[in-house]
Amino acid sequence: MKIVTTNYPIIVCDDDPDLANQLATNINSAIQDLAGDNSSYSELKERVTFVANDFAQVVGYIVANDIKNGIYFLDIELSQQSEAKNGVDLAEFIKKQDENAQIIFVTAYDKYAPLTYRRRIGAIDYISKNLSSDEIIQRLEETLRGAISNLTNMVKYGNRNFKYKIGRNVFKVSENEVFYIENSTMQHKVHMVTEHGDVEFKGNVSQVAKNADFLTKVSQSALVNPNNVKAIDTHNKLIIFDKDNIISYSRAYKKNIKQLMAEFETIDVI
Known part of the structure; x- marks a missing residue:
């Protein structure tokens, strides 16, 4: 089946600027690999649209640009301050603004996974920062394939x-x-x-x-x-x-x- 996409926006958020930029690079590499290895995805034009380092930057970008049908890679722990908004809070906000949002958590702390289940974020994947670079790119390919397929079906059949x-x-x-x-x-x-x-x-x-x-x-x-x-x-x-x-x-x-x-x-x- 040929996958037809409409340039779904891809947004990355990590409080460490270096890690955020590296993740964006890995995502773009994974998209290139996916397009090159699978003819169904040969026409992919997706690239990381926006790289942010905190809750407010993502919220401002989504609202200002009325982002819909986005793919979001979020670190769960966005600040060392316990009272600060975290990635789960951000995912909840995103879901209210973009109901088709594909949420992927990229985190070094597996202990936060139960929190996302309790709050029913509906994340489609969790990727550990502790994986090697090659393993991360492989996981990114897998989760991008799923996110793009989900969005393609949602766009095709409408949000009934x-x-x-x-x-x-x-x-x-x-x-x-x-x-x-x-x-x-x-x-x-x-x-x-x-x-x-x-x-x-x-x-x-x-x-x-x-x-x-x-x-x-x-x-x-x-x-x-x-x-x-x-x-x-x-x-x-x-x-x-x-x-x-x-x-x-x-x-x-x-x-x-x-x-x-x-x-x-x-x-x-x-």
């Missing part, structure tokens, strides 16, 4: 909303934010998990499937959004969204699983 009812009230959530929908343990209800939490409402998986073509059925009781699947564990028959959201799939739906793995390059097979 999924609607559901609780009582007499109608609610909606962006399709891009939905992880999966499964039959609830409560009779005649379904359980929906999204980037920002979960909710239950009246219905069943078969009914939802008829009105939600962006979801794929993976068992009699579950539908998944392929755009948010991080990995598929074929040995244990698991579909992984993040460390807190993992569901099983049925052998009877093996054909659907194979189709997902073939069509979505962002899904890791383990």
